[in-house]
Amino acid sequence: MCGTCNGDAAGAAPPAANSTTGNAAPSASTSNGVHPAQGKPASSPYQFVQDYISNVGRFKIIESTLREGEQFANAFFDLETKIKIAKALDNFGVDYIELTSPVASQASYDDCKAICQLGLKAKILTHVRCNMEDARKAVECGVDGVDLVIGTSSFLREYSHGKSMDMIKSIALEVIAYVKSKGIEVRFSSEDSFRSNLVDILHLYQACDKAGVDRVGVADTVGGATPRMVYDLIRTLRCCVGCDIETHFHDDTGCAVANAHSALEAGATHVDTSVLGIGERNGITPLGALMARMVVTAPDYVKSKYNLKALKSLETLVADAVQVNIPFNNPVTGFCAFTHKAGIHAKAILANPSTYEIIDPHDFGMTRYVSINSRITGWNAVKARIEQLGLGSEFSDDQVKEVTAKIKQMADIRPLAIDDTDSIIRSYHLDLQI
C-alpha cells in the first residue's frame, strides 16, 4: 500500500480544525542570531559568531533534475515534460538549470536548444565530457554555460578513460579556453573527487582557476563522502582557488544533504540538486531536503529567495513524471512531516509549536497535525480537541484525564480514526449530562 494514499486516519489529510497556527512562534533559527519576540525563549541559547568562510547565507542552486535526474532508472522525459519541469524550477527560483549533454542523442540536442530559447530567468547549463567535440555541440545549443567533467580518481583513470593527470590538464585548458572564447560560463569538475589524489586535483583546479574558469566542481560521484571529509577538502580548495566552487553529492550513504551543508560552511558557493534527489542509483542532494536544511540555517536568505510554497507542486510534478511516490519520510512534504503524536510532545506543541518544530510548516504552505488517536496520546492534546469541539467549558481537568484514559484503552485494542476519538469524547460528555 502507498503511504501517501491509504485510508488510515493518521495518514489522512489533517482536519483543519485541529491545526494550530505557528505565526506567533519565534523563527526557529539556530544561526542567524536574530532574537525572537520578547517573552518567548530565544531560538538558541548561544551567541551568534560570524564565520567568514561560510556561504550558508549566499549559496546558489544548480538544479539538475533535467540532467542527473535523467539518469534516474525511471526517467524518460519528452520535450513537453522537460519544459514543464524547467518552468516549474524557474518559478521556484533556482539559479541554474542543468541539461543532459546534447551529444547523448538527437532529442537531447534538440531539447537543449528549445529550452535555451524559453527565456527563463534561470541560466541554462549543459553537462558534457571534457573534450572539444562535446564542448562545441554544447555551445551550438545556445546555453549560458558549459559544465565540463572528467574522472580523476585512479578508478576512473584506469577503468574509464585511461588518461593521465597531465593529459587531463592539457585537455581541460584547451576546452576551457574555447568555451571562454565564446563568452559563456565554464565550469571544470573532477568526477569521484573524494577518491582522487588531493595534490593532483588541487594542482589541476589551480591551473583551471588561472585559466579563468568560472567554477571548479567537486563531486562525490559514488556517495561515500562524510561531512568532515567534505569540510576538509572544500576548505583546503577554498585556499587554493579564487573562482566559485560547485559541489555535487550522491546519496548512497544518506549524507548528501549534510555534505552539501558542510561544503557551504567550508566556502563552496554552488550546490547541485534534483527534485526528490532523482539521479543515478538512489540519486543526489534533493532540492526539498536541502531547502529544509537551509531554511533552518539561513532563514532570511532562503525565504526571500526561493518560492518555498511551490515545493510540494514541483515535487508532485516530478514524482508523477518518473512514476514514484513522494517518500513517506520526505522532509517537509512527507505526509507526516508535521504530525505530532506522543503525549509529552503534544502538550508543548500546543503551547508553542517551536518546542518540537524547527521548521514552520506555513513557510512551505503546509499545516501541522496533532494526533490524539493512539495509546501514547496525552490529556493536554485531548483537552485541546475538546475545546475545538466547543465543549471546553463543560470538562474539568480530571474529566479530561478520564476520557483520555478511555481513548488510550480503546487505542490499545485497535487503530482509531479522529471520528472514533470524537465519538468517545461526545459519549463521555453525554454521560456527564445525565
Added chain:
Amino acid sequence: MCGTCNGDAAGAAPPAANSTTGNAAPSASTSNGVHPAQGKPASSPYQFVQDYISNVGRFKIIESTLREGEQFANAFFDLETKIKIAKALDNFGVDYIELTSPVASQASYDDCKAICQLGLKAKILTHVRCNMEDARKAVECGVDGVDLVIGTSSFLREYSHGKSMDMIKSIALEVIAYVKSKGIEVRFSSEDSFRSNLVDILHLYQACDKAGVDRVGVADTVGGATPRMVYDLIRTLRCCVGCDIETHFHDDTGCAVANAHSALEAGATHVDTSVLGIGERNGITPLGALMARMVVTAPDYVKSKYNLKALKSLETLVADAVQVNIPFNNPVTGFCAFTHKAGIHAKAILANPSTYEIIDPHDFGMTRYVSINSRITGWNAVKARIEQLGLGSEFSDDQVKEVTAKIKQMADIRPLAIDDTDSIIRSYHLDLQI
C-alpha cells in the same frame, strides 16, 4: 503509482543475466586502510590515520522501532507485531531494543513484560520520563535497562514541564540511584539538547556521570542540528564524562545519518535508530541508511557484527506493519540503489564495479543492474548485453556502435523495456546475416 510495484521496465526486477558480479572488486572502503588485491587501484589514495577519539569501528545500536517508531503517524503495533519486529531486530544483530514506556497504556505495560520474557540476545530497554513513578513501572516489567529523558531547552522547560535545571538535576540523581539499586542499566538523556544551554547540560551530565549512570544521551529532538554542531557538542561532552554517550537524531532537515556518523567520530558510543527511520514527524536515523554509511566507514566491524542480508526483509516487515512503501530512493534497498544508466558510467562499472559503487550490493544480498534502454546508453553497455545474448563474436565494435545508435534513436521517442532493446539487437543481427 508506486515506484516499487509499477510495470515500468527500468523499475522492474533486474534481469539476472544482465548483472555483473562484484566479488572480484576491491572493498570500497575509504578509511580502513586495507589495500585491495594487487593490480587494482587502491580504494583511497590517502594514508590511513588513526583517530583515537572515534568510535566508528565499535559503535552500538539502540533500536527504537518499538518506541520512537510507535510515535510514527501510521504505527499501531499489537503484541504479535511487536514480537515479530523484536525477533527480526534480534536476528539482525542490534545491541539494544527500546520499547514504549509501560506508563503509556495497559497494553504498553503488558507487551513490555512479554518482550522481556522472549529471551532475546539483544538487551531490552524502555524509555520513560525522568520521575520515580515511571521508573518503578519500568523496573517492574523486567527490562535490562531504563532510559530516562527530560527536556532541558528553554523551550521545553517553559512550555512542557516547567522545571528549573536544579530541579531536573535533583530528580535525575534520585531516579538514577533508584534504577541502579535494582542492578540494571540506566541512561539519562536531555531532550532538545542542541537548543539547551551548553554549560547547563554539561553540568547536569557530569553530575549524572558521577552518580554512576551507564550512558548520557544527547538528543536532536527537533532535527535541526548539523554535523559540525554535533561533532563540537559530543567532543566537548566526551571530555567531561567517563560514561557511554548515546545519540538520537531526528531527520527533519535530512541530516540524521550524517549527524550519527559525526557523533561517533567525536566519541559517542551508541546510536538510536528505527527501521526506515519511522518516528515522530518524518522520523530519526534509519537503521538501513546508517548501515550503508557505516559499512563504508568501518566495513570489517559492520560486516562481521550485523546480519546485513536480513535488512531487506526487516524493512519489508516494518513497512507492511505501518502501511508505507520503502522509499524509492532508500539507500541499499531502494528499487534502483544499484541501477546504473549513464553510458559513461556503464563502461567503467562493467570493467570494475567499484568505479561507481561505494557499497558492494552482494554484502546486502542485493544485485546490480546496468540499464541499456535509454538515450544516455553507451556502446560498452550494449556490447556487454550482446555478449550475454551469445552474439558477441558476430559483432564488430563499429557494428555495436551502430546498433547503439539505433537504440538511442528509439529511446528518444518512447520508454524502452529490455525486451525492446533485445529486439533491436536481434533484428540488427538478422540483417547482418542476410
